[in-house]
Amino acid sequence: VLVNSAGLARVQPFLEVNEENFDAVMALNLRATFFISQHVARRMRADGKGGSIIHISSQMGHVGGPERSVYCASKFALEGLTRTMALELGDAGIRVNTLCPTFIETDLTRSSLADPAFRRYVLDNIKLRRPGRLEDIMGPVVFLASEAAGLITGSALMVDGGWTAT
Numbered sequence: 001v002l003v004n005s006a007g008l009a010r011v012q013p014f015l016e017v018n019e020e021n022f023d024a025v026m027a028l029n030l031r032a033t034f035f036i037s038q039h040v041a042r043r044m045r046a047d048g049k050g051g052s053i054i055h056i057s058s059q060m061g062h063v064g065g066p067e068r069s070v071y072c073a074s075k076f077a078l079e080g081l082t083r084t085m086a087l088e089l090g091d092a093g094i095r096v097n098t099l100c101p102t103f104i105e106t107d108l109t110r111s112s113l114a115d116p117a118f119r120r121y122v123l124d125n126i127k128l129r130r131p132g133r134l135e136d137i138m139g140p141v142v143f144l145a146s147e148a149a150g151l152i153t154g155s156a157l158m159v160d161g162g163w164t165a166t
Contacts, residue, residue: 001145002040004033005056009071011112022070029074034081037096041089050093052145055082056137057098059160079156086154095153097144102160104132127162 008028010021037053044051060068061075078098085096103122105113113119113131123129140159143149158164 001051002037002053003056003141003145004036004054006032007056007058009068011067011071013067014069017070025070025074029071030077030081033078037081037085041085041094044094045089045092048092051095052149053085053089053094053096054141054144055096055098056141057082057100057156059100059102059158059163061098061100062156062158062164082156083154090153095144095149097149097152097154098156099137099140099144100156100158100160100164101137102126102132102163104134104137106134125163126160127165130161132159132161 006028008025010017010025012021033055037055040051041053044053055078057078058071058075060072061079064072082096082098085094089096103109103113103126109131113122119131122131137159140157144152144157
Protein backbone atom coordinates (compact mmCIF):
# COMPACT_ATOMS: atom_id res chain seq x y z
CA VAL A 1 0.00 0.00 0.00
CA LEU A 2 1.17 3.48 -0.86
CA VAL A 3 -0.55 6.57 0.53
CA ASN A 4 0.67 9.80 -1.06
CA SER A 5 -0.31 12.50 1.40
CA ALA A 6 2.16 15.36 0.98
CA GLY A 7 0.62 18.57 -0.26
CA LEU A 8 1.30 22.28 -0.52
CA ALA A 9 -0.93 25.27 -1.21
CA ARG A 10 0.22 28.80 -1.91
CA VAL A 11 -2.81 31.01 -1.51
CA GLN A 12 -2.74 33.91 -3.93
CA PRO A 13 -4.85 35.34 -6.75
CA PHE A 14 -4.32 33.82 -10.20
CA LEU A 15 -2.92 37.08 -11.60
CA GLU A 16 -0.25 37.23 -8.87
CA VAL A 17 1.13 33.68 -9.13
CA ASN A 18 4.81 33.64 -10.07
CA GLU A 19 6.85 30.78 -11.51
CA GLU A 20 8.53 30.01 -8.19
CA ASN A 21 5.23 29.41 -6.39
CA PHE A 22 3.77 27.54 -9.35
CA ASP A 23 6.79 25.23 -9.53
CA ALA A 24 6.88 24.62 -5.76
CA VAL A 25 3.24 23.52 -5.62
CA MET A 26 3.45 21.38 -8.76
CA ALA A 27 6.73 19.81 -7.63
CA LEU A 28 5.24 18.50 -4.40
CA ASN A 29 1.59 17.93 -5.31
CA LEU A 30 2.10 16.34 -8.72
CA ARG A 31 5.71 15.62 -9.68
CA ALA A 32 6.71 13.95 -6.40
CA THR A 33 3.48 11.95 -6.33
CA PHE A 34 4.01 10.87 -9.94
CA PHE A 35 7.53 9.56 -9.46
CA ILE A 36 7.01 7.98 -6.04
CA SER A 37 3.95 6.20 -7.44
CA GLN A 38 5.91 5.07 -10.49
CA HIS A 39 8.65 3.62 -8.30
CA VAL A 40 6.21 1.79 -6.01
CA ALA A 41 4.03 0.56 -8.91
CA ARG A 42 7.08 -0.96 -10.60
CA ARG A 43 7.85 -2.83 -7.39
CA MET A 44 4.22 -3.92 -6.95
CA ARG A 45 4.11 -5.18 -10.55
CA ALA A 46 7.39 -7.07 -10.12
CA ASP A 47 6.18 -8.67 -6.87
CA GLY A 48 3.04 -9.88 -8.67
CA LYS A 49 0.79 -9.40 -5.62
CA GLY A 50 -1.15 -6.33 -6.70
CA GLY A 51 -1.61 -3.48 -4.30
CA SER A 52 -3.31 -0.21 -3.55
CA ILE A 53 -2.09 3.30 -4.28
CA ILE A 54 -4.05 6.08 -2.63
CA HIS A 55 -3.45 9.70 -3.51
CA ILE A 56 -4.70 12.26 -1.01
CA SER A 57 -6.19 14.79 -3.39
CA SER A 58 -8.78 17.39 -2.44
CA GLN A 59 -12.31 18.51 -3.07
CA MET A 60 -10.52 21.39 -4.83
CA GLY A 61 -9.56 18.89 -7.50
CA HIS A 62 -13.25 18.80 -8.40
CA VAL A 63 -14.67 22.26 -7.77
CA GLY A 64 -11.87 24.84 -7.71
CA GLY A 65 -11.60 27.69 -5.27
CA PRO A 66 -10.64 31.37 -5.17
CA GLU A 67 -6.96 32.21 -4.74
CA ARG A 68 -6.02 28.56 -5.17
CA SER A 69 -5.42 28.32 -8.92
CA VAL A 70 -2.15 26.38 -8.74
CA TYR A 71 -3.32 24.11 -5.93
CA CYS A 72 -6.53 23.34 -7.81
CA ALA A 73 -4.64 22.73 -11.06
CA SER A 74 -2.33 20.30 -9.27
CA LYS A 75 -5.25 18.40 -7.76
CA PHE A 76 -7.22 18.30 -11.04
CA ALA A 77 -4.06 16.86 -12.64
CA LEU A 78 -3.77 14.32 -9.83
CA GLU A 79 -7.32 13.15 -10.56
CA GLY A 80 -6.34 12.57 -14.20
CA LEU A 81 -3.15 10.78 -13.19
CA THR A 82 -5.14 8.51 -10.89
CA ARG A 83 -7.50 7.45 -13.66
CA THR A 84 -4.65 6.83 -16.09
CA MET A 85 -2.70 4.80 -13.54
CA ALA A 86 -5.82 2.73 -12.82
CA LEU A 87 -6.15 1.93 -16.52
CA GLU A 88 -2.49 1.03 -16.94
CA LEU A 89 -1.96 -0.90 -13.70
CA GLY A 90 -5.24 -2.77 -13.30
CA ASP A 91 -3.98 -5.83 -15.16
CA ALA A 92 -1.39 -6.24 -12.39
CA GLY A 93 -4.05 -6.05 -9.68
CA ILE A 94 -2.91 -2.60 -8.62
CA ARG A 95 -5.76 -0.34 -7.58
CA VAL A 96 -5.32 3.44 -7.72
CA ASN A 97 -7.75 5.89 -6.13
CA THR A 98 -7.91 9.36 -4.68
CA LEU A 99 -9.30 10.44 -1.36
CA CYS A 100 -10.63 13.99 -1.61
CA PRO A 101 -11.05 15.67 1.75
CA THR A 102 -12.40 19.09 2.52
CA PHE A 103 -10.41 21.48 4.69
CA ILE A 104 -9.02 19.37 7.52
CA GLU A 105 -8.25 21.10 10.79
CA THR A 106 -4.54 20.50 11.49
CA ASP A 107 -1.62 22.52 12.80
CA LEU A 108 -1.01 23.65 9.21
CA THR A 109 -4.57 24.88 8.61
CA ARG A 110 -5.52 26.10 12.08
CA SER A 111 -4.38 29.70 11.46
CA SER A 112 -6.32 29.92 8.17
CA LEU A 113 -9.45 28.50 9.77
CA ALA A 114 -9.09 31.02 12.62
CA ASP A 115 -9.67 33.85 10.13
CA PRO A 116 -13.41 34.62 10.47
CA ALA A 117 -13.96 35.38 6.76
CA PHE A 118 -12.18 32.23 5.60
CA ARG A 119 -13.90 30.07 8.20
CA ARG A 120 -17.28 31.46 7.09
CA TYR A 121 -16.40 30.64 3.44
CA VAL A 122 -15.48 27.08 4.41
CA LEU A 123 -18.50 26.47 6.63
CA ASP A 124 -20.89 28.00 4.09
CA ASN A 125 -19.72 25.36 1.59
CA ILE A 126 -19.49 22.32 3.87
CA LYS A 127 -23.07 21.12 4.20
CA LEU A 128 -22.30 19.40 7.52
CA ARG A 129 -21.14 22.81 8.81
CA ARG A 130 -17.79 21.80 10.29
CA PRO A 131 -14.25 21.45 9.00
CA GLY A 132 -12.84 17.97 8.72
CA ARG A 133 -10.74 16.23 11.34
CA LEU A 134 -7.95 13.72 10.80
CA GLU A 135 -10.29 11.02 12.12
CA ASP A 136 -12.63 11.76 9.19
CA ILE A 137 -10.06 10.58 6.66
CA MET A 138 -8.44 7.71 8.55
CA GLY A 139 -11.32 5.26 8.04
CA PRO A 140 -11.67 5.97 4.31
CA VAL A 141 -7.91 5.48 3.81
CA VAL A 142 -8.04 2.13 5.62
CA PHE A 143 -11.06 1.14 3.51
CA LEU A 144 -9.39 2.03 0.19
CA ALA A 145 -6.26 0.15 1.24
CA SER A 146 -8.21 -2.97 2.19
CA GLU A 147 -9.65 -5.86 0.22
CA ALA A 148 -13.10 -4.45 1.06
CA ALA A 149 -12.33 -2.00 -1.77
CA GLY A 150 -11.05 -4.78 -4.01
CA LEU A 151 -13.08 -3.72 -7.05
CA ILE A 152 -12.58 0.03 -6.64
CA THR A 153 -9.99 1.66 -8.89
CA GLY A 154 -9.79 4.93 -10.78
CA SER A 155 -12.24 6.48 -8.34
CA ALA A 156 -12.36 9.57 -6.17
CA LEU A 157 -13.82 9.18 -2.69
CA MET A 158 -15.16 12.53 -1.54
CA VAL A 159 -14.78 13.22 2.19
CA ASP A 160 -15.97 16.79 2.06
CA GLY A 161 -19.09 17.12 4.16
CA GLY A 162 -21.17 17.64 1.02
CA TRP A 163 -19.13 20.51 -0.50
CA THR A 164 -19.11 18.92 -3.97
CA ALA A 165 -22.71 17.70 -3.79
CA THR A 166 -24.01 20.98 -5.22
